[in-house]
Amino acid sequence: MPLTLDTLNEASAADAVALLDGIYEHSPWVAEAALRQRPFRTLAQLKYALAQAVATAPQERQLALLRAHPELAGKAMVQRTLTPTSTGEQQTAGLTACTPEEFERLQTLNAQYNTRFGWPFILAVRGPRGTGLNRAQIIASFERRLRNPPAVEFAECLRQVHRIAELRLNERFGYTPARGNLVWDWLERLARHSDPGYAERGELTVTYLTEAHRACAAEIAEHMRANGFDEVAIDAVGNVVGRYHPAGGATSARYLLTGSHYDTVRHAGKYDGRLGIFVPMACVRELAAAGRRLPFGIELVAFAEEEGQRFKATFLGSGALVGDFRPEWLEQRDADGVSLRAAMLQAGLDPSAIPALRRDPRHYLGFVEVHIEQGPVLHTLNLPLGVVRSINGSVRFEGAFIGVAAHAGTTPMDQRHDAAVAAAELVLAVQARARADGDSVGTVGRLEVPNGSVNVIPGRCRFTLDLRAPTDPQRDALIADVLGSLADISARHGVEHTLEETMRAAAAPSDPAWQARWEAAVAALGLPVHRMPSGAGHDAMKLHQILPQAMLFVRGENGGISHNPLESTTSDDMELAVAAFEHLLNQLAGDPDVQT
Template sequence: MALTLQQLNAAPLAEAVALLDGVYEHSPWIAEAALAERPFRTLAQLKHAMVRVLREAGEDAQLALIRAHPELAGKAAVARQLTAESTHEQSTAGLTDCTPEEFARIQQLNADYNARFGFPFILAVRGPRGTGLSRQEIIDTFARRLNHSPDYERAEALRNIHRIAEIRLNDKFGHEPTLGNDVWDWHERLARHSDPGFAEQGQLTVTYLTDAHRACAQRISHWMRECGFDEVEIDAVGNVVGRYRPAQADGRYLMTGSHYDTVRNAGKYDGRLGIFVPMAAVRELHRQGRRLPFGIELVAFSEEEGQRYKATFLGSGALIGDFRPEWLEQRDAEGITLREAMQHAGLCIDDIPKLRRDPARYLGFVEVHIEQGPVLTELDLPLGVVTSINGCVRYVGEMVGMASHAGTTPMDRRRDAALGVAELALYMEQRARQDEGSVATVGMLEVPGGSINVVPGRCTFSMDMRAPADAQRDAMAADVLAQLEGIARRRGLQYRVELAMQAAAAPSDPAWQRRWENAVQALGVPLHRLASGAGHDAMKLHELMPQAMLFVRGLNSGISHNPLESTTSDDMQLAVEAFAHVLEQLAAEHA
């Protein structure tokens, strides 16, 4: 029979410690210290109480806990000396059924890891979904983490221990994150669609209006209908729009959503999490037969990443009236114009101006997004409330010099375009460091048709500059452009730069930020506020209506724009619950 929080809260201390036996391997002291915080309102609150105990225990206690864990498929497993919990976890991941080659590989990795770090490799082998990683996933993770620094790997071991404890607590309390599992499964199924050249390599890439992109739109629209949205359409720029009507026909709408396109060789959660979390919440309303005083408009934005064309934020920009006709003549790498791609997809270009939303019809915009950074995972927090989105400006450019023989052209006679861009990139690094919160990146640098024995005569490049305030961003950009002019003049080069995108900083609306804060605290999760260094669709909607965002913790140091991007179904469950709580707050306010 499943344990309840009421039982745990009411039990004498020794009995309560016994009820939590085995959550942290051979370490009942963690449960005993955490129980001092009783009564617990939510399971999430209990989980974090135990996390905090270990965080405050110090390095020696943390290392002792790590060393209390058995090796994966190690001597204790062979001798059947594991705890019941560890036995179940290793068998769930198939580690008891290794082939001789897999077993030998894991033993060698165990030896190498212990020699490097002085403690066993810890991995939550039941994985982010709780159903178990494959043996190949375990081996690949093992090999990758051997390259980490000792300090990083100690922290990563503790994060995996907390995940193991979370799953064990779920088992004890009979808790299944069913909504989070559904959100997880939607991500997996959508990730089956990928552009040619990437799909064959098992990589996820979905760029604007490719066949994979259009297949994603159809799949999302189908799921929206299944979830109970009253109206679902694909609009004139490829956004998938679902509307769940209000109780009264004249009710306003809450807008929410994020993007479904990806960068090249992407992770599965960037953008898409902000589609599937609201989708799950609306499905629950539909199952209950409930209508709220306001409607919900969920928009799966078709383009945010600027990968195929330079028209970044095309999907959300169209909703605020920011679609520029000149974008239609942009060409992709194959020479296909944006106009041609839209026409091929059957989109009605003439209808794009009609997409602009009337702010009087909306309460505001909220977006759920994976953090794309290390803050929440380093703090062992599942959710964070965004205070603002940094302003961003992007340029694409070309530096032109003179291609010449690498062996016969003296160093003082060269007009090296690549070195000009390299000097600019180093300056951008130095300049960004002068300001708190500023960042600057040359993300693309290419010598077209370059050769090993030719001084580069042409170099194409990009510049991305971001800062918490527009004035700070603009001052940095002005200095960088002035430096570019000086470098070109001094080196005898010519250049051109084109503004590719500019987005204003977007501070969260105070009232909407408070609603997210109330939701997080109601879940029993400590409140943490943070700014977003990444750009989001919310910063475009910010120009038309109040907005605020919720971040969800990412695994693997919060890495994003990378196949290692990940989060857990438990964290997704909390995100759905937080979103539902915001809906209930709004319903109470408009009752």
């Protein structure tokens, strides 16, 4: 019989620890510490309390927890001394049926890993979907993580321990993240489409209006029709638009606008953008299945382009909705010389109809977007969800230091005009100034010494600057200080400099009322509310121009990496995102200000 929270909350301290026996391998102290937080309202709250018990423990205890785990396909498995739970997990991944070559490889990796780190390799072999990784995926993870620095790998192992515990808790409580599994499956299916040159290597790349891009649009439209949307269409810029009508079909009712993009960067992950399409879709699916209508409509837009991979223009999809599609963009050409206009016409789109896509804000309540975090913050905090308080404003520059190229052996150190030294000092100045703000970020992403030589003092060094902050005043103060440092560095090193601004984007602070709705949704799940800026740009920053907006972030795996095939999240975290979106819809439904 499945365990219930009521049973756990009402049990004696000793009995409660016994009820959670085996969730954390041979480590009852984790349950003992977490159970001091009783009563638990939700399973998510219990999972977080357990993770925090580990996070706040001394490092010696954390290390003991790691060492309590068995090796994968190790001696304990061979000798059949694993716990029944560990045996089942390794069987699910097929580790009990390794070929001799696979078994030998795993033994070698186990030995190398223990020598390097001093604890066993830990991986939740049932994976982010809970159905099991295959042996090739396990070996690839093993080989990749062997290259991690020890501190990074220690943190990753603890995260894997929490994922193992999460899956064990799900079984103990008889819980299945059904909607998260559904979203996962939709995303996996959509990732079958990829551009030529990448598809053959099993890599995901979907750029604007390619055959793979059009196949994605058709599949998303198919999902919308199958899951209860009343109207489905592909618009003049390639956005897939689904509308779920309000109660009674009231023509005066406003709509909640939501969505994200379905194009990708090259060699991408599966969740950037696309997660924000399928989480709302799962909610509409449930509404339609129950025959339930809300006092407002829902308009879900799968934006056709956000990444700027094929043409220089970006945010073509969301930009069209706010009237920010510039006719001159139609003459841009891709790497093959195909113009944007020609690509649109070939895809059956009508560029002349783009101006009509502009939305009238009077017909909408606001815009909300769900997105994978694309960073390590939630991963580090053991939190599945975060509430975005602002999308950072940013400015980019391209510049150069111009010194004097001279002989490296004959020029005294105090008589040099070294452009590369000036650039190196600028990197450190940018880092120090951005860190001083706490949530500003600054990056010198490119450094280049043209025609550099091992025995020549660099006479020129090109660089880029990327400066971002949650508000425009904070960003502008950062810029002013960095440019001041740039001038000072040039003067001290006796070099000149050039600087050209190449991009400027305003910050998009979340609307307070909409941010509060996301916060209430997260709190209702029993989770702490973590407010954070978004360092990346999103479609929400375009809709911000005409509508109140707010975003919800979902934790990523693998250190939160994004724009990378390792980008991942779990079906459990997706389930929580669906639940949060559902809660937001119910808040709106009960708000008299949105009634027709």
